Amino acid sequence: xxxxxxxxxxxxxxxxxxxxxxxxxxARLFVVERDNGLIASLAAGHDLAISAEDPPxxxxxxxxxxxxxxxxxxxxxxxxxxxxxxxRDLAVAALYDIANARLRVxxxxxxxxxxxxxxxxxxLAKDNYRRALVLAPGFWDGKYNLDIAMRLVRDFPQIDLEGxxxxxDAVKKLWTDLPGLPRGLP
Numbered sequence: 001x002x003x004x005x006x007x008x009x010x011x012x013x014x015x016x017x018x019x020x021x022x023x024x025x026x027a028r029l030f031v032v033e034r035d036n037g038l039i040a041s042l043a044a045g046h047d048l049a050i051s052a053e054d055p056p057x058x059x060x061x062x063x064x065x066x067x068x069x070x071x072x073x074x075x076x077x078x079x080x081x082x083x084x085x086x087x088r089d090l091a092v093a094a095l096y097d098i099a100n101a102r103l104r105v106x107x108x109x110x111x112x113x114x115x116x117x118x119x120x121x122x123x124l125a126k127d128n129y130r131r132a133l134v135l136a137p138g139f140w141d142g143k144y145n146l147d148i149a150m151r152l153v154r155d156f157p158q159i160d161l162e163g164x165x166x167x168x169d170a171v172k173k174l175w176t177d178l179p180g181l182p183r184g185l186p
Contacts, residue, residue: 056087063094067101075101083131092136096145099128103149122153 039061041048050062059078066075075098082094102125109118129146133139 052081056082056085056090060090060094064097067098070101070105072098072101072105079128088135092132092139092142095128095132095135096139096142099125099132099142099149100145102128103145103152106152119153122149125149126153 035055035058038048038050038058042061042065045065047065048062050058059082063075063078063082066072066078079094079098083091085091102121106118106121106125109115109121126146126149129142129149132142133146136142
């Protein structure tokens, strides 16, 4: 009799645990389906607000939506959150995407012969490419685009005189920051 009662209690506990697991899986499935629907909606071009607690994939979809519409200032907080997150692949993709967007805007400025607003955009793009390469050193596309950005705006060493005044002839700039658009192989 005692064994039968013990078996009945164990069966009941197993049934309750199974029901709880099924409820948890159903709730998870509902959340995943909702997130996938929001990602699909963003991909279709609908502007949706998201919260900071949303999963990284949804944050990335919103970031991509914003950068394809040249809303880079709105995308920066999402990039910061993704870059600080645990998903390295998503962080690399976010850094790469926003760097490409900045480089695209810089090229648009250069095609209109507006050099001054293009230079900081290229420098920010280079920083994002470098951050992506720190996370994924073998990321070939990031290396290639960083090389293009490096040719566009060169990083020259700055003279460090620690409080000394520059002579008047040293004040002249020896080279330009923007040598020109890369047009092929070096």
